[in-house]
Amino acid sequence: MSNIKKEKLLSVSNILIMTVTFVLLGLLINVVVFSQTALRYLEDQAQVTVFFKDDFNEAKINELKDSLSKDKRVSELVYVSKEDALRIFREINKDEPVLLESVSASILPASLEVRAGKISNLKPLAEELKIIDGVEEVRYFEDVVSRFKFWSTVVYIIGTLLVLVFLVVSYSVVIAALRATINSKGVEFEIMKIVGASDDYVKVPLIHHGVFFGLFSSFIASVLMIILGVVITLTNVFPRGLGIGFLPGVFVAPWVFSIILTFILLLSGFLLGYLGSSAAIKKYLNY
Amino acid sequence: MPQIEFINVSKEYEPGKKVLDDVTFKVEPGEFMFVVGPSGAGKSTIIKLLTKEEMPEGGDILFNGESVLNISKDSVPGLRRKIGVVFQDFRLLESKTVFDNVAVALEVADSNLEEIRSIVPNVLNMVGLTDKMFKYPKQLSGGEKQKVAIARALAHEPDVILADEPTGMIDPDSVDDVLEVLEKINSLGTTILMATHDQEIVNAMKKRVLRIERGQVVSDKKGGKYRA
Numbered sequence: 001m002s003n004i005k006k007e008k009l010l011s012v013s014n015i016l017i018m019t020v021t022f023v024l025l026g027l028l029i030n031v032v033v034f035s036q037t038a039l040r041y042l043e044d045q046a047q048v049t050v051f052f053k054d055d056f057n058e059a060k061i062n063e064l065k066d067s068l069s070k071d072k073r074v075s076e077l078v079y080v081s082k083e084d085a086l087r088i089f090r091e092i093n094k095d096e097p098v099l100l101e102s103v104s105a106s107i108l109p110a111s112l113e114v115r116a117g118k119i120s121n122l123k124p125l126a127e128e129l130k131i132i133d134g135v136e137e138v139r140y141f142e143d144v145v146s147r148f149k150f151w152s153t154v155v156y157i158i159g160t161l162l163v164l165v166f167l168v169v170s171y172s173v174v175i176a177a178l179r180a181t182i183n184s185k186g187v188e189f190e191i192m193k194i195v196g197a198s199d200d201y202v203k204v205p206l207i208h209h210g211v212f213f214g215l216f217s218s219f220i221a222s223v224l225m226i227i228l229g230v231v232i233t234l235t236n237v238f239p240r241g242l243g244i245g246f247l248p249g250v251f252v253a254p255w256v257f258s259i260i261l262t263f264i265l266l267l268s269g270f271l272l273g274y275l276g277s278s279a280a281i282k283k284y285l286n287y
Numbered sequence: 288m289p290q291i292e293f294i295n296v297s298k299e300y301e302p303g304k305k306v307l308d309d310v311t312f313k314v315e316p317g318e319f320m321f322v323v324g325p326s327g328a329g330k331s332t333i334i335k336l337l338t339k340e341e342m343p344e345g346g347d348i349l350f351n352g353e354s355v356l357n358i359s360k361d362s363v364p365g366l367r368r369k370i371g372v373v374f375q376d377f378r379l380l381e382s383k384t385v386f387d388n389v390a391v392a393l394e395v396a397d398s399n400l401e402e403i404r405s406i407v408p409n410v411l412n413m414v415g416l417t418d419k420m421f422k423y424p425k426q427l428s429g430g431e432k433q434k435v436a437i438a439r440a441l442a443h444e445p446d447v448i449l450a451d452e453p454t455g456m457i458d459p460d461s462v463d464d465v466l467e468v469l470e471k472i473n474s475l476g477t478t479i480l481m482a483t484h485d486q487e488i489v490n491a492m493k494k495r496v497l498r499i500e501r502g503q504v505v506s507d508k509k510g511g512k513y514r515a
Contacts, residue, residue, distance in 0.1 A: 191378050194338070195439060196368035197395035199360070 007180065015217050018272070021166035021220030022265050026157035030228065031260055035152040037251075043119045048140040051109040059210060061110060063129030064132070068114060075126060076115040078264055081110050109136055140175045150209045156267040167272065170217075172208050174276025175283070180211060182284045189285065203281050210277025218269025222262040229258025288352050289313035289488070290446060290478050291337065296346035298502075307343070308502040314480060319473045322482045323390045323513045324499040327470035332484035334449045337480075338370055339363050351446065352428050368396060371440025379424040379430045380452055385411065385435050386420045392442035410438040414468050432459020437468055441477075442460075448472060450481040454488060462488065489513040 020203050052061060062081060068074050080088070085108040090219050093099050114129070122140050130138045182189065232238065232254035241251035252260075291314040297325065298307040305327045312432055322330045335341040336348055336435055348500040350366065355359055358366055377389050389407045398406070411417050414434040424432055433453055454462045466488065473479045483489065489496055489512065497504060497510030 187378060188380055191380065191391060192395050194367065194372050194378070194393055195392035196364040196366075196443065201364075201395050239315045 005034050007014055007184065010175050010177060010180055011213075014173045014213055015141050016267075017166075017173050017218035017223065018170045018213060019220045019231060021163070021170040021272075022218045022269060023160075023164050023224055024166050025268060026198040026221050026225040026228075026261055026265055028156075028163050029264065030225070031155055031159060031246065033244070033257065035148075037240075039148060040243045041240075042144065044115075046115070046119050046122060046123055046141060046144075048116070048129060048133055048138060050112045050114065050129050051137045051139070053110070053136045054106075056110075058110070060134060061112060065112060071125075073118070074114055075117040076111040078115075079115065080111045081111050082106065085109065085111065107230075111209050112125040149172050155160075170272055172281075174213055174273060175214060175280040178206055178277050178280035179209055180182075181206065182280065202285065205272060205279055206285075207277045210280070211273035213272070214269035214273025214276070215266060216269075218265040218272075221269075222265045223285075225261050225265065226255070226258045229255040229261070289349070290316045290318075290351060291480070292347075292349040293333070293336075294347045294349070296336065296343045298329070298336060300341045300343065302481040307336075307499075309346070310499070310502070310504055311346075312497055312504060314447075314478060316478055317473070317476050318495060319470070319479045320370050320481070320494070320495040320497060321492070321511075321513070322480060322499060323484060323486075324490055325421050325484060326337065328499045329502045330336045330484075330499060331370050334372065334451050334482065335479075337447075337449060338367055338372060346494060351390070362397075368443040369446050370395060371443065371448045373440050373448060373450040373453045375455040377424070377429075377449060379386040379435055379439075379454070383423050384421050384423055385427070385438075388424070388435055389439045389442055392439050398441065407438075408444055408468075410431050410441045411435075413441065413471070414438045415464075423514045428461060429457035430464050433457055433461070434468055437465070441472065447476065447480060452483055453481065454483065454485060454506055455461045466492065490514065 058081065065077055065079060070195055082105040086103070086105040089101055089103060089108060094120075114125060122184060126140050127139045129135055192202055238254060241253050242257045243249050246254060293310050293312050293357070295305055296310045297305055298304045298513075306327075310329070310333070315496060322333060324330055332341065336343055337355065342356065350370070355366065366467060369451065380391065383391070385405055390403050392407060393403045408417065408420065411420055414437050416431060416434050416438065419427060419435075421429060424435070425437065433456075437453075448469070453469070454465055457465060469479055469481065470492075484514040493510045495509045496506070496513055498511075498513065
C-alpha cells in the first residue's frame with residue numbers, strides 16, 4: 001500500500017474514532033439535559049395528597065389550607081372537594097357506566113393537593129400532615145422521583161466515564177496521527193529547520209492538521225445532534241422545551257439546544273485537536 | 288573581525304567521550320577552509336555547533352563577532368539564513384522540482400512569490416542548472432543534486448557556506464563541477480568551510496587546511512596538504 005493510501009486510511013480511521021467520541025459527548029449532554037427536564041417535570045408533578053375523613057368538613061379543611069399557605073415549604077395548594085372528586089372520577093371512568101352508577105360524591109373523600117418548592121420537603125410535610133386529626137390518608141410518590149434521580153446519576157457517571165475514556169483515546173489518536181505525519185515528513189521538517197524556518201513555520205501547519213481532525217469530527221457529531229434536536233422538536237416529546245440545568249425556570253426548544261450543543265462540540269473539537277497536536281509537536285519535534 | 292571563531296570549544300555526546308576537545312580556530316571573511324580528518328574526528332560537529340543544532344559543553348563560538356551560544360531561540364532561524372549548509376546526502380525533497388527545492392529556503396522566510404521567481408532562477412544560473420529547473424531530483428546525477436543543494440544554501444545570500452563532505456556521494460566526474468561552483472561562490476566573497484577526508488581534493492585546491500584528530504586541532508596551515 002502506498003504511503004498516500006496509508007495516510008488516507010489512517011486519517012479516515014482517526015476521524016471515525018474522534019467522531020464516535022463527539023457523538024458520545026453530544027449524547028451524554030443530551031441525556032443529562034433530557035433527564036433534568038424530565039426530573040423537573042416529575043418534581044413539578046410531585047405532590048402530597050391528603051385525604052380527609054368525612055367528619056373533617058370544608059371549614060376545617062380551609063383552615064388547614066390557610067395555615068399551610070403560610071408555610072414556606074409549600075408552593076401550591078389545591079382543594080379537591082367531594083364533588084370535584086366525583087367529577088374527576090366520572091371523567092376517568094366515563095366508559096364504565098355500571099361503575100359510575102354505584103359511586104356518589106358522599107363516598108369519595110375530599111382531598112388537598114400540596115406541592116412543595118423542593119422535592120426534599122415532601123416527606124417532612126407528609127409526616128406532619130399524617131398526624132393531623134381528621135386526616136384519613138397521605139399519599140406521595142417520593143419513590144418515583146428518588147428512583148429516577150438514582151438512575152439519572154448512574155447514567156451520568158457511566159456516560160461521563162465513557163466520554164472521558166473516548167476523550168483520552170481521541171487525544172492519543174491526534175498524537176498518533178501527527179506522529180505519522182511528522183515521521184513521513186521528517187526530512188522536510190529537518191530541511192526547513194536547516195534553511196532557517198522559524199519554529200512557528202513548522203509547527204503551525206501541524207497544529208492546523210490536528211485542529212482539522214478535531215473540528216471535522218465534531219462537525220459530523222454536531223450535524224447528528226442537530227438532526228436529533230429537530231426530531232425531538234417535531235415529535236413534541238418535551239412540550240415545554242428542555243430545561244437548562246444551571247438556569248432554573250429557563251426552557252429552550254430542542255432545536256435551539258442542539259445549536260448550543262453544536263458550539264460546545266465544535267469548541268471541544270478545536271481544543272482536543274489543538275492540545276493533541278501541541279503535545280505531538282513537543283514530543284516528536286522537540287519544540 | 289573574524290567571521291567565525293571557535294574559542295576553546297568542547298563537545299561531548301556521551302559523558303566522558305569528547306568529540307571536540309578545546310578546539311580553537313578563526314575563519315576570516317571570504318576564506319576557503321578545509322576541515323579534514325578521519326571519520327568521527329568531529330568535523331560534522333563543528334558545523335552543527337555553528338548552526339546551533341548542538342550546544343557545546345565548554346568554550347564559546349562567535350559568528351560575525353556575536354556569540355552563537357547567547358542567541359535566543361527565536362533568533363536561530365535568522366542565524367541559519369546567514370549560514371548556508373550543504374550535506375553529503377543532499378537532503379533534497381524528492382517530490383519537489385529543482386525550482387521548488389530551492390524555493391523552500393525562501394518560503395520559510397516568508398518571501399513573496401515575486402522574490403522567489405526572481406531569486407531561484409538566479410541561484411540556479413550560478414550553479415549552472417537553469418536547464419534543469421523543472422526536473423525532479425531522481426532525474427538528476429549526484430553532482431547535479433549537490434548543485435541544487437548548493438543553490439538552496441545560496442538562496443538567502445549567506446555570509447558562509449558550510450559544506451559537510453559535499454563530494455562524498457557523487458561520481459568522480461562530477462566532483463570537479465561541484466568544487467568549481469564552490470570556488471566561484473567563494474570568489475564572490477562568500478566564506479566556505481568544507482569538511483572532507485578526500486585528500487585528492489584538498490591537495491588539488493591548495494586552500495587553508497584545519498586538521499582535526501580525536502576532537503583536537505592538530506594542524507592549521509594555509510595552502511596546506513592533507514595525507515589521510
